[in-house]
Amino acid sequence: MIEAPASAPPPAQSQARALLGLEGVSKHFRVRTTSNPLAPRAVLKAVDDVSLSIAEAETYALVGESGSGKSTLGQVALRLLEPTSGRIVFDGTDITHLPDARMRRLRSGLQVIFQDPLGSLNPRMRVAQIVAEPLRVLGGLTGSELEARTEELIKAVGLDPSRAGARPRSLSGGQRQRVGIARAIALNPRLILADEATSALDVSVQAQIVNLLVDLSEQLGLSYLFIGHGLPVVRQISQRVGVMYLGRIVEDGPTDEVFAEPRHPYTRALIAASPVPRPGERERVRLAGEPPDPLAVPTGCRFRSRCPLATELCANEAPPVVTISPGHTAECHYVT
């Protein structure tokens, strides 16, 4: 279906030292399913036994439909949410149960860029104040040192320094996202969680921000955990990709390999459904139905209710994790 990628992919870095490792991480929520406050609560497994690893200077992307658990997983990875079980290792330190005081010291190395730049910037602060705040509060910078570093950051994200006195309201969407990025890189983080960081932007501006994120990663040795629902942007920005379905990563591998030869039927369906600006070039494969209720995950393989390949085996047994090539796995009874 797809020719081999012509541009050489960045080397898959699964063998390199992991900056962030998740081992068997789960996040369960207890939710009320009836209006009766005394009724027992159901368990929603938003993230269900997920392992992944992000190397230094690597961008790992999570894709999946809404409700697949990708945002929850991102928040658990940075311990913005406490995992129900499993282990999180950041830069050699097990941070799963690290006390708050010690976690706070690591926080500067773990930053976030949000989807909605307007909602994540204080409307009453000016650009320079927003960028300077982490430097002042956590970096301990003052006076001319603070000013110089603030200006350096504003320039680093491609903002015109003359806009340093502006408030978020008067900036365009792309400029606001640049401010959010400047704030995120202020304390020289090692890993940035970018949760749908380009989804709210105009098409022509989205490309600018994707380029900026790639440049920063190369120049600063940054890693990203990039959460996206748009496959084209994910393919452009990431070296590795994890495809999530109902709380589990069902396929995980080097981005170029996964896009060129998707092995899980869900990955194939996602790629087939993603519209491309080339009329008539796409194969018309359609996934029927909608993702099931996360409170009623199908037995056996969770994808079987929408899978064109599903058999009785899929209803009875959870699929094995099949290794396709080093660093590329898929969770399916019928990996093709």
Added chain:
Amino acid sequence: MIMGEPADSRGPLLEIDRVSVTLHRPGASSLPLVRDATLEVRAGEIVVLVGESGSGKSVTVRTLMGLMQLDGDVEVGGSIRVDGVELSTDDQFGALRGRDLAMVFQEPMSSLDPVFTVGSQLTEALRRRERLDRPAERERLRELLREVGISDPDRVLRSYPHQLSGGMCQRVMIAAALAARPRLLLADEPTTALDVTIQAQILDLIDRLRIEADLGVLLVTHDLGVAAEVADRVVVMYAGRVVETAAPAMIFTRPAHPYTQGLLGSIPLITGPRPDRLPAIDGSVPDPGQLPSGCAFHPRCPRADARCAVEDPPVVAIGDSTTACWHPGQPSPVAAVRDQPPAAEHQDLATGGLQKAGRP
């Protein structure tokens, strides 16, 4: 509805002729939201209106529904004709709205009324066209829901919107729009809030209805991929103007307007070679209150010259396409950029290389 005739022998179902929409603000300058937009939609045809935020694409379809005109501060100029009949007063729109003209909005959840069941909302839409007795009405509702791919219509009819998923609500919205057997469907970003797998289902559904009911469809989107998927014709808007109109085979391979070319170039693809950097368009979409002089695209345009900064280019027809540009149709930078080998050098922070990221 006229069926069975070849589409060509009929006039356009919808004609928008040099329509302008201006918002007057007390104590401030007026905002030109749409400037001289011209387009047409024929029965059995999907016309896709593409643009970024502020391009005027949503304002255009709301004007077609007569919704912009309800605001006293909005002035609409030009001509809107349905079947050759001029629409100008709210009464004329009112007679057609919800019957011959139906609309589907972006936010299915907030477009349905949360306090009424799907059944009662669909019944209301159905009665815009005809009164049936109760059992016949019920049967028609079931039929409508099955038509939009809902397999258990009875459950959905009893449901309130919050009990349904986004994709399901959008199917219900489409069913409501179809209930009065419209001839023209206006769809404003109908799949933007949905996941790609559900989006594909909804686009298939709209395409099927176009064929079966001979619907004319004007679909608004910011996603060129969606346009390539379903369009019979593509209309590109920028800063309130229609800058290019062409068949998809043309616009996606040989776009004439530098904005269309830039837009196509800046979209990452899911197949083929992957460039190191995306060829982005510099700058951002202008605010309607601060439109650049001359051609509104000239500050971002690689081909702009002195004339572009002064004179707004007229719409020129070339064959079946139209373009508003002083320098249209030069070799597409899309192909050129895609084929070039990835850049080898990477500057580092110390040398100020970060500034290569481009202007905001």
